[in-house]
Amino acid sequence: MADNESDPRKPAPQGATAVVPTEAPTRDPLEPAVAYAPGSGMVARIERSRAWRSVFRHPRIETPRGRALQGFSNFFLHVYPIKIPARVLRLRYSFRLGFIAAVLFGILTLTGVYLMFFYTPSVGSAYGDMQVIRTGVGFGQLIRNVHRWSAHLMVLVLFLHLIRVFYAGAYKKPREFNWVIGVILLLLTLALSFTGYLLPWDQLSYWAVTVGTNLVHYVPVIGNTLQDLLIGGPQIGQPTLLRFYALHVAVLPIAVVVALSIHIWRVRKDGFAVERSAVGTSGAFAEEATALPAAAVPASAPAELYGGRTRVLGVVDRESVTAEERAVDDTVFSWPHLIVRHVVVALGVATVVLALGVLFAAPLRGLANPNLTPEPAKAPWYFAGLQELLSHFDPLVAGILVPMGAVLTLVLLPYIDRNPSTIARQRKVAIVIFSGLVVLAVVLTIVGTFFRGPGWQFVAPWTHWYVEL
Amino acid sequence: MTAPAATSRRNFLNAGWRLGATILAAAAGWTLFESLRPLAGSGKGGPIKLANTGNYAAGTATYVPEGRLFVANTGTTLLAISQKCPHLGCRVPFCDSSGRFECPCHGSVFDIGGEWIEGPSPVGMTQYPISTDGDAVVVDTSKQIAGPARGAAQYFSPPKGPNCQPKG
The missing domain is CATH 1.20.810.10 (Cytochrome Bc1 Complex; Chain C)
Known part of the structure; x- marks a missing residue:
């Protein structure tokens, strides 16, 4: 978390007295322009109480800064980024x-x-x-x-x-x-x-x-x-x-x-992820709003850092990298x-x-x-494709080499596929191979799940139903 | 202290930590492996004394539930055949009408001697050593004999009648 200049827990410079809210505060020390849990009702009184403030570290304040501080100081909200790209x-x-x-x-x-x-x-x-x-x-x-x-x-x-x-x-x-x-x-x-x-x-x-x-x-x-x-x-x-x-x-x-x-x-x-073409990184954005004017990108910056992707905004990134250089702020608060x-x-x-x-x-x-x-003895449906394969090929091939090969290929895919483009037209080979394998896996699973009966014989599901989930 | 000496001591200690952690991880892994391995000999079977040889008619396979096996009389010899399909472990029943073992899971078929005839099984059915004690048949289920390789046809004969498992 970034240091905050107005953080009251830090010793104030030049002999000023630190703000230590011992009594129920009327103003949020981090956002003094906004009333701390305004109102005199029961809820507001509870929210101003010392016990409440010991649990919830920041009051519910419906301003951008209030929301950001709430997000930073709350474990559950902190799972989310404070702001995300609108798309x-x-x-x-x-x-x-x-x-x-x-x-x-x-x-x-x-x-x-x-x-x-x-x-x-x-x-x-x-x-x-x-x-x-x-x-x-x-x-x-x-x-x-x-x-x-x-x-x-x-x-x-x-x-x-x-x-x-x-x-x-x-x-x-x-x-x-x-x-x-x-x-x-x-x-x-x-x-x-x-x-x-x-x-x-x-x-x-x-x-x-x-x-x-x-x-x-x-x-x-x-x-x-x-x-x-x-x-x-x-x-x-x-x-x-x-x-x-x-x-x-x-x-x-x-x-x-x-x-x-x-x-x-x-x-x-x-x-x-943003759409990115293989040739250069400018002009290939799906989102016009995230495109930065060329002049805004420091000459020394690697193109990939600023042009290739949108960083999820934490405090440091937001203030040091993007806020000044981003022409249009297209981000919105995660909450709500x-x-x-x-x-x-x-x-x-x-x-x-x-x-x-x-x-x-x-x-x-x-x-x-x-x-x-029992007849038929079927593996769970997500292994039915494997079982179907096993009825055609040697167990070493169908039971071990194919599934191990599939897992290994999946794991290594991002390292094998060096093509930086994410645009479909520029990655035809990868898409054709992957689609073929997906279709094959789906067909094998459907045949194994729906079209196989006792003795692993071919059965039409509209005549006999042997599906167990 | 000079910089190189400090660096080399640090390197030495770092190497020591890494070595220690590796040994510890290996020891923990080995202990875990040893403790999760089935106890030696547990559930692996032993000799079972069965009925007299005359009780097993030629051309039949009699199920022995206590050994999870069949005693098959091929006409010339008695064999103790495990009920477990060598393909994926389903129980393979003996089909009296065809005189063959027919697996319900993936359609492997074996002759009365447990030899592979068709289907995805890579080998024939596993057997156990069989002997006689007087007239009684004794099967030792603690020792497995790998099934005959594909192509063995010592006990092969055409099917006696219709199959129990449907044919595609």
Whole structure:
């Protein structure tokens, strides 16, 4: 945080007495022109009270400076930049996909903690607990449904987020590493979803996880050891359930929180993506308002710093870099402009998962039976494409080389793709290759999910429905 | 103190910290790995004494739930075949009408000796050592014998009848 010249906590120069508000203040010391919590009502009196001021470090003052100070001094508001470029507010800038995924993670945490109160990760009681959650726990069935649909939606939304970021070219310099963190978050989400899949201990979960963990066995050299570590024994049993539970409720969520924090922090530090052409950086802006007059850019400044992207404005950047040089200020305050939109989106997401939870029950098949493989035995839908691939190719190719290759390519993408342009016409090769792979993955997933029946035979979904989510 | 000496002491200490941290991380990683590894021999099985040899009719495979395996009589020999599909671990039931093992997950098919006939499985079905104790059949489930490679057809015969799993 930048030093503030008018900060009253600093010793005042030239023998002036420091302002120490011992009594309830009438003026905000940081903004003396504005009344501190004006009015004589109960609310204003509380807001002027010493206790209130010990919690909220800055009063609610509806001036630009007041809002900025509120943002700086409030932990929750500080997650947001104080000001953001106005174009970021448009829905089609990002479709809010990253935020939606974060909301879903929040919903999953809340519903997951609720479910934890009624669930024991034991082979003997897990399935019974699931039945009790469905029948004997207040809103248990609904909460479980919401948890399930939120989990599926989160995987879906993250895929869409990844695709959106690719097409926008937003993974390019200087955001390469944030793309890598995004890929890690996607993998963590898949792992969360997969470990959660086993917990009901029904036929669906048991066999989906059997198929999933047997994939690991094909990793060259260390495959058997890895599989042993994952399932903790010769077949899926009590050690597996306990391991998956610990991963699902503690290890992976903590990893997601850490990675997500870095991800959001990097969004602010790396700046919001702007359209950028390969040839030069002037004149290629989508936003006229952010274009700087040529004279305003110091000759010594690297073009990329000022011309290539818009910096998210902290105090230092705002005052030292942009304020004087920016011809038109196109930024708006995050509070209320962005935060209100986020609240609306969050409410929308909550409404959708609640509606899904009311309308569609999460499946619970019979108790897991290691001696009876159900037909068909399908992996969760996000691995169904992989399972489809496995029915055509050698397991080493389809189970290991293809998925590992896909993940590695995704991670290395920003470092392989050196083309600085984000304009579609100038990156045809990357877009064609990526689109082809996305279409392939979607087709394989749809075929594996909807068009496969017992014995992995081709089945039309309008004649027989073998879809389990 | 002269600058180079201070620098070299600092470098030495920094190197020491790095080395110490690396050793600590390696030790922690190894401890974690050792503690998460399944206990040696746990759940790995052992010898199981089964019914007399005469109980296993030629051309049939009898399920042995306690060993999660089938005892298959190929007509010439008795084999103890694991129920687990070598492809992705599904339980492979024996289809009495076709006289073959047919996996419900991905459509692998094996003959009565567990040899691969079709489907995505890379090898035939895993076996266990089988012996006799007097008349009784004894299977040692603690020792696995890797399934026969693709192309083995020692016990192959045309299907006796219709398949249990639908064909595409």
